[in-house]
Amino acid sequence: MNQQATKKDELDLPLRYKETRREKTGVFFKKKVGWLFVIVSVIAITIFNFYPMVQAFLLSFQSGMGSNLEYVGLANWQRLFGDPTFIAALTNTSIYLLIQVPLMIVLALFFSVLLNDPNLKFKGFFRIAIFLPCVTSLVAYSVIFKYLFGVDGIINVFLLKFGFISETINFLADPFWAKVVIILAITWRWTGYNMIFYLAALQNVDKSIYEAAKIDGANSIQQFFQITVPMLKPIILFTSITSTIGTLQIFDEIVNITNGGPGNATISISQYIYNLSFEYTPDFGYASTVSYVIVILVVILSIIQFRVAGEKK
């Protein structure tokens, strides 16, 4: 605290020198000028983020069609637990989260460790190749995956040609395979992105630690778990939180690969909110209730991840 106070005084010092010259502007302005830099952003974020959050909270206790809304107390919240589409959306989103995020983070860690090997050839090529999917937009790669795995898509053509299957699989019309395709798609798009974070972090790890471990007889697997993972813990935490928040809100991929189908086998919470608001007869109140489920999940999961990362220290 003390340090901060002196730092602030230092900053204000040159302003005081000028007081004689600019006395008219007043001490008040000089003290408050910093606020001028931040005020527009503060107001904008309040209007476009915090205020809608409050509105959504109020809406979650209202019901009605379109803009004819009235307060219904906790009715929306009770409706949640008996709503099969919501349960399906929540289950699907949890499946995506529980399988895709760990799968992607492990893969990304693995790639980064392999690529960090100073003796590896074609390192630049591998790095760029694995990162390349990140330049595609979510909609674009979703449409590509939809076609790759379509009935007459190239995956089916290949599998037939090489005799893995005897007749085409309609991946996207099968509740199980449709989920698999979505998980594969997200993993394809984001693994390289996370890998770049780990690669950069690995460059800051002191090489002598590995040398010491080698002398102590640690093999590469032991080195990975005993040195690499603990050293990268902060960045792994960061990427798992951003990936979790991202996957919880998954929308673009679902809409463009399966549109939630077959039935509601792949629908996500975000897509359900969208459908409730803009596809079905608009029910903004109930949609807001569902959206608060995502808010609650984001908060809970972030807290858990922080706790877990903190304990392992």
Add this chain to the structure above:
Amino acid sequence: MKNIKRVFIYVFLSLAAIVSIFPFLWMLVSITNKSSDVTKGRLLPGTHLIENMTTLFESVDIVPALVNSTIIAVITTVVTLLLASLAGYGFEIHRSRGKDIVFNILLLSMMIPFAAIMVPLYRMFGSISDTAPLFGIDSLGAVILPTATTAFFIFFFRQNTKMFPKDLVEAGRIDGLSEIGVFFRIYMPTMKTTYAAAAIITFMNSWNNYLWPLVILQSPEKRTIPLLISNLGSSYSPDYGVIMSAIVIATLPTALVFFLMQKHFVAGMMGSVKG
């Protein structure tokens, strides 16, 4: 033993590279082929490129979507960079206890899922549609406003400002520059690389944004590139060659930006976790 391990590593990485690159190759080959050849799994370049492009530019009419996306992405980038850098600078250089508290509150907004605020935002823009049509529903303004202010980039600029030599601020003040003058004349030119990194990420985010434009834009002539591709992709009798062409054209700007500015790109990603 060591050699086996080597071989395994190369095989594994090559497989990963093939899986990563294959959809791109398929996309590039498909824009030169007829729709029927694409579904036959043809992996050789064809002669249908010009026909596909003609259809895309004439019957699908991709040009307005390209124009809309460009306008939105450019304005969003400029506004985001200006507001976020002003705020990041203010929070770091004019640090005070009050501002630190406000900053931490702003950071909380990064946790807000967009799906949770899209309905209230939609209603908010609906309510100003009559008085301010430029920012009402179905306007490019409404697409830009909520996306141009994000706590993430304020955080990003603040993190990077930590490395900005504070002596320069003092020097500027002694030279008689106003506080705003110090920002525009000294800070901005010094922080060029930070601006470049932030510009790349903002532009790509905006260019690729799907959900909010889908909610707020209604008329076909206002639609952006992702909306157009999504539309083409969901048609019952898709023309694969044409759709792939649209996807290639939509991906070109971001791919170019990535290859030309790889260093800034990675710096931008890392800037978000530093400190």
